[in-house]
Amino acid sequence: MSENYATMHEIIVAARNNSSRSVWNYVTGAAETETTLRRNRHCLDCHALRPRILRDVREIDTSRTFMGHKLRIPCLLAPIGSLQTITPEGGIAVAKAAAEFGTVNLVSTVTEPTLEEIAQATSHPKIFQIYIRGDEAWVDALIDRARDSGYAAICLTVDSAYYGRRERQLITGWRPPSIQRYGENARALQAGLTWEWMDRMRERGGLPFILKGVQTAEDAELAIQHGVDTIYVSNHGGRQLDHGDGTLEILKEVVEVAKGKAEIVVDGGIVRGTDVLKALAVGADVVALGRYQAWALAAGGQATLVRALEIMEAEIKNAMGLTGISSLDELDPSYVKEARAVNQAYELSAFPFLPEEIRGPQ
Numbered sequence: 254m255s256e257n258y259a260t261m262h263e264i265i266v267a268a269r270n271n272s273s274r275s276v277w278n279y280v281t282g283a284a285e286t287e288t289t290l291r292r293n294r295h296c297l298d299c300h301a302l303r304p305r306i307l308r309d310v311r312e313i314d315t316s317r318t319f320m321g322h323k324l325r326i327p328c329l330l331a332p333i334g335s336l337q338t339i340t341p342e343g344g345i346a347v348a349k350a351a352a353e354f355g356t357v358n359l360v361s362t363v364t365e366p367t368l369e370e371i372a373q374a375t376s377h378p379k380i381f382q383i384y385i386r387g388d389e390a391w392v393d394a395l396i397d398r399a400r401d402s403g404y405a406a407i408c409l410t411v412d413s414a415y416y417g418r419r420e421r422q423l424i425t426g427w428r429p430p431s432i433q434r435y436g437e438n439a440r441a442l443q444a445g446l447t448w449e450w451m452d453r454m455r456e457r458g459g460l461p462f463i464l465k466g467v468q469t470a471e472d473a474e475l476a477i478q479h480g481v482d483t484i485y486v487s488n489h490g491g492r493q494l495d496h497g498d499g500t501l502e503i504l505k506e507v508v509e510v511a512k513g514k515a516e517i518v519v520d521g522g523i524v525r526g527t528d529v530l531k532a533l534a535v536g537a538d539v540v541a542l543g544r545y546q547a548w549a550l551a552a553g554g555q556a557t558l559v560r561a562l563e564i565m566e567a568e569i570k571n572a573m574g575l576t577g578i579s580s581l582d583e584l585d586p587s588y589v590k591e592a593r594a595v596n597q598a599y600e601l602s603a604f605p606f607l608p609e610e611i612r613g614p615q
């Protein structure tokens with residue numbers, strides 16, 4: 254039963270045991286040498302918290318308002334494609350878990366069931382994430398469907414002009430159903446995305462607009478000039494361009510140009526309450542959880558995802574109390590400093606007590 258899980262370690266063990274080798278590799282792997290993936294984790298490990306003492310921390314509030322929506326913890330559920338391969342209910346399991354726990358989830362274009370079915374599954378706010386799989390008329394129709402189904406915002410992912418060379422998948426020959434469904438030709442249309450097309454999408458939707466995959470201060474500035482509401486710093490969990498920087502480092506330069514002008518989301522390697530505090534201290538408004546969410550779903554669908562979020566909440570609360578803050582609004586750059594990492598970063602290095610056979614290449 255999911256409520257028996259005390260830590261994420263047991264959830265990850267269950268996820269591995271429940272998943273085929275192909276699905277495990279799809280969820281856990283990244284592009285080429287997986288350097289970007291490791292840098293995400295390494296950057297988090299290279300920052301230490303600076304706790305303050307002798308403050309009354311009996312009451313701790315882990316909530317945050319994002320795009321006008323109250324979240325129980327400052328963690329969104331990142332968009333994940335082909336969720337139906339990870340848990341039978343697919344996107345519905347995520348929506349129900351987000352509603353039950355009290356957060357917002359992003360629904361990928363390339364997951365199942367349909368965006369309408371996911372929208373109808375719950376009444377809590379959800380965000381629709383766009384991938385290009387057709388021409389402008391196709392995208393317009395997709396945006397209309399998302400708006401008419403009641404999605405609270407549109408998120409356009411822009412780090413995926415080409416599909417990352419994920420060698421764990423290439424070696425086994427397994428391709429996610431999303432690629433099989435739309436085919437390589439439809440996917441290639443993604444390479445034609447421009448700022449002008451993005452403007453068109455933003456206007457078409459008439460909803461708050463998030464740009465996901467911003468990785469430089471220059472592009473954050475352009476995004477603000479183009480009226481983007483929320484800048485989402487992400488390198489797709491290292492699944493796209495290899496040899497990019499870790500997102501906590503990228504976040505620093507983005508915060509310099511975007512803080513106060515747009516809301517800021519960051520993801521990449523965030524799997525611990527202390528990771529969340531570091532990202533918020535550097536300047537993110539909220540973080541998003543990718544693999545953390547996927548492992549929980551693989552372990553036990555909706556119920557285990559709720560449990561994983563409860564574990565994250567407990568970690569955030571504990572870390573806040575030990576850092577001497579009772580509200581997330583107190584976090585600022587004075588709460589973090591650069592520090593030497595104490596271990597070799599890889600996708601599971603935040604979970605040192607996993608059995609050897611699950612830890613994989615290190």
Ligand SMILES: Cc1cc2nc3c(=O)[nH]c(=O)nc-3n(C[C@H](O)[C@H](O)[C@H](O)COP(=O)(O)O)c2cc1C
Nearest residue numbers: 280331332333334361410489490520521522543544
């Ligand atoms: C299995 C899997 C599928 C994903 N599918 C999508 C997707 O359809 N759209 C998208 O914008 N990002 C997708 N992502 C990227 C996530 O939204 C997020 O940026 C990334 O997972 C964050 O890194 P983390 O996994 O280290 O938390 C996917 C990630 C994973 C692990």
